[in-house]
Structure formats: structure tokens, C-alpha cells
Amino acid sequence: MTSKDIRDKYIKFFVDKGHKEIAPAKLVPENDSSTLFTSSGMQPLVAYLLGENHPAGKRLVDSQPSFRAEDIEEVGDNRHTTFFEMLGNWSLGDYFKKDQLPWFWEFLTQELGLPKEQLYVSIFEGNDSVPKDMESYEIWKSLGVAEDHIYAYGVEKNWWSRSGPPSKMPAGEIGGPDSEVFYKFTQIGHDLQYGDKCHPNCNCGKFLEIGNSVFIQYQKQADGSLKELPNKNVDFGGGLERLTAVILNEPDIFRIDLFSEIISTVEEHTGKRYTEVQSQSPMQVIADHIKAAVFLIINDVRPSNKLQGYILRRLLRRSALKIHQLGGGLTPLPGIRAIAESVLIIYDGLLGIDRGRQRGIVGEVVTNEINKFGDSLDRGLKHVEKIKTIDGKITFDLYQTFGFPYEVTEELFRQKGQQINKEQFKTEFEKHRELSRTASSGMFKGGLADHSEIVTKYHTATHLLHQALRDVLGPQVFQKGSNITSERLRFDFSYDQKMTDEEIKKTEDIINQRIKEDLKVDKKIVAPEAAKKMNAIGLFDEKYGTEVSIYGVGPNYVLDSQAKDQRERAGYYSLEFCGGPHVEHTGVIGKINRGTILQGKIKITKEEAISAGIRRIRAQIVLK
């Protein structure tokens, strides 16, 4: 059975069960400021999981090309990739566990003919707010799954939302407990370095997760609680590459038909055999990264120092370095072009790939980028050879002078047995940011074009806007994105209706009042837990370290009794998780320097929907 057979069988199986096949979403989402890439099948369906009617009905199925930039560092074993195809089926408030689990079981054991004794399942073990999923447990048992093949895990493994476990879900985010299925490779022994006992979620490679049924039935609230959604939904996702490997009883997904041509092309251009270098993983990284790069290119991403473009640049440059290190020549271009071509051959006619039409542009983009990098690769590597101790400045020089993405340098020194400090690199980066203007907001988040005076003013104004919107519209308003230039601020937030003129006016008035009051802005460094206790708002799904910085505007502020968001924020008018920078007093936001100082105010110039449940505001400082 090929990957194509499995994809076709899956779609047909669920169509026969009353599902409509829907077209997959674009890999680079349009109008969704909350994410750079489509990373799961449910992502384009969030509005419908929240209760909107989907035009194709309540039962949907598709195969969604997905890209997970956050998994770049995971690539290099038998099962992780950044790009993959996710087979998905959904119930939008229609069927639930009693149908979903038996159907998937039937698909695995009857359609694909997998041996039951090699299949294991997991269920949610429960926590303080959500009980143990005994219903799934009983269903699995009734299907003949032996008790010792059913494992219960906590939120880290058996809870799914786009931001992880409940504690990481921002207000408004949906998710729920899930039930996974794993395949056991009996030919592999357990590797004791991963723990005394092997189990389905062990990382030794003996078990492979092949499908996840998520029961999306909760929404995180601003007060931290979980509220039941009006609909109980099923969101199933299974990796096509993994299912194909399992059918072949092949523990390494890089040996299936969706990779074999790529791997043999890498072998040809490096003169190394996959089996020789398999345990060091460079070929897996090259194969994954160039495949992902091709899909980004056909989705109109171009290498740059920003956002999606920066990810594409990293994928291509990291591959170039690895090919070079495997002996693929100082200019790894012919190798990279041939590998990209092998991706087009494998997928021709699938997932938007049209080899005849696209090979020109793929070749051109790859050639330009690798030529740019190739010139400096050799000089950069020679430079690295001479360095004894690496510090942030040298890492930054390698980035600026030789075009080595930070991660590439980090990897080189890891190979040399040196660890480098990302904070130092960031400090250098920040110092040069103002001068070079090549900085990428996507790299270090924050959404600021630079740290100039005007951008800083707009940044503080954005905090005032965030809180003012919550005062006027209510605490369901939550930041979804922000982008600030010296001309304007742009702010995306969760809210599902058009704002009325009166609400817009009220919001402007509150901000301008806070500017007039010339409130002090304080910065505090505290533990993340303390910040949450103080009711600081912000992006809770970020992975915080032991300390976070929060900015408070207006200490000892007497909260407005009319405001819809009445939470105490440690006495501040606004309190947010934020890396800064901010003005010291809000009064300066309203001062416009035209030779003499003129008085200005914040004006909302546009309010519009950018996707279901997300609105966007643009605002400017204008003369009063």
C-alpha cells in the first residue's frame, strides 16, 4: 500500500460515513495574524468548532499540508518532520466519542489491516477541572483493546489545544482531552536511556503515535476557568507519513515513498549512504527541510529576514551547511536543486504541486538564496575555525557578515562542543537593530518595526488601546497580534462583532483621557506566576522562563465603575506581559514635535474583521 492508497482510503472511508471532503487550507494562512503557518487541520476550522455553521455541513474530512516551525529542532530522528500531511476528520457538534473511536479503529484494523496486538491507545487521566475520560476507556475496551494496552496520561500528553495544556491556553482558545493510538514496532528493543520502562509515549522509537482524536469541548475563559462549548466537537488528526511507515512495519518514516527519492538524491550528491549517517541525522534534516522549503516556495514565500521568509531562509541555509559537511561540495547548489526537483517529482499533481509549471520558480528561488549564502559559507566556516571562544558578538557577526542564521551558528558550535548564549546574541542584535534596519519582528516577536521614539509612543498607546477595548467591550477582548511602524499602530483582537461608532468613540476618549492624565509607566520583573496573580494580561501561551517583564500604566489608578473589565491589576490602569520599550509617562504620546510642540491625540482610523472572531484596528497620532 502506498501513501496515495492510504490517503484515498481514508478520505473514502469517512465520505462513506457521511463526511464531505473539503479543500485543504493554504499552508500560509491569509488573514490570520495569530500564526505564520497552517500547522494542523483544525486551524482553518476554529470558527466552526466555536459554533458557526460550515457550508459543507457538520461532518468534514480532508488531508491538510501542515508546517510546524516549532519542530525544526526535533527533526533528525525516525519520526519528526516540519512539513507533513495531516489526515483529518471533524464532527462539528454532531457525532462524538462513541462513533469516532470505533471508526478510527475500524479504519486501522480493517481498511489498513494493522494487527490489533501491536496497537496501543491512551486516554486523559483527568485533572482538577476535567474528569478522567472513562467513556473513551470503556469504548476502547468494548472494541477488544486489552486493558494493558490502554494508558492514561495527564494534560502534557492527552490534552490538545493549539497552545498546549490548559495553563498555556489564552482566553478564548478551544481544546479538550484527547485519545491517541500508537503502533508498537516489535523488532525494536527499548532504549534504557529513555527510562526504565517503555510505554506508548516513550521517546525511544519503539512506539509511534499514528492518530489523535481530540474532543474539543472547552473554551478557556479570561478568569482562567474552562467553559463547556455549546457543541461537543471531534477533531481528529493523523500523520499520513507515519501511517504509511506503519503499514510497511518500517520504524523510519524517511524510508517511505514520500521520502525515498529525496534521500537517494541526497546520497547521490553527497557520496554518502543514508545507512552510514542515519544515526547522526543530517540526511533526515536535509530531506525534511528541502521538502518544506519547496512547499513554502510554491506558497509564495520568499527568503528574507522576516516572518515566513526567515523560516524559509533557515531551512535552505541549514540544508546547505549539512550538504556541505556531508561532502556535497563547497557550493551545495547542484545538490539542493536536485533535491528540490525530487520533491516536485514525488508530489507532482498533489497538494498544489505542478512540476512543469513550478520547477522554474523553485529552481530560481533556491539558486538565488544558495548563491547568496554560498559566497559566504566558506569564508564563514574558515572564520569559525579560527575562533576559540564564541560569544554573542561573534554570533552576531556571523549573522550579519556571513548570513549564518543564529541556529546554524549554534549548531556549528554544538558540533565543536561549545554552547552559545542566545541572550548575548539578542543583545548584540538589539544594539544593531536601529542601525541596520534589517531586524525581523518575526524573529524575536514584539511586532515593533524599531525602537525609535515614535514607535515607542505607539507601543504604549497599544497597551492603552488593549485595556480601553476591554473596558468598552468586555474581557473577551484579547490581543491576537500587533504591528507598529512609525506611521501607525495596528492591533488585532478577539471580538466577534463590528464595533459601533459609539464604541469606537468611547475607546478613543478613554485612551486620550489616559494620555491627558500623564500616567507613569512602570516596568517590573517578576515570576510568571506572580504576574498572573497580579492579573497582568498577555500572551499566556508563550514559554516563559523564571522571570518575565510586565509593564504597568498608571499606578494607584482608580478603576472606572462603568468599565466592563473590572479586574484589579495590582492597582494599575493597564498591566501587561511585555518586553517593552515604553514611554515613561503617557503624556508624551500626545506631543507632536513640529519645531514647536503641538498637541495631538489618538484616532482610530480603521476597524475591520480579518477572520472569524478577530478584528483589526489601525490608529494614528493626529493633531488635535
Ligand code: SER
Ligand atoms: N488538532 C489535533 C492535532 O493537531 C488533531 O487533529 O494533533
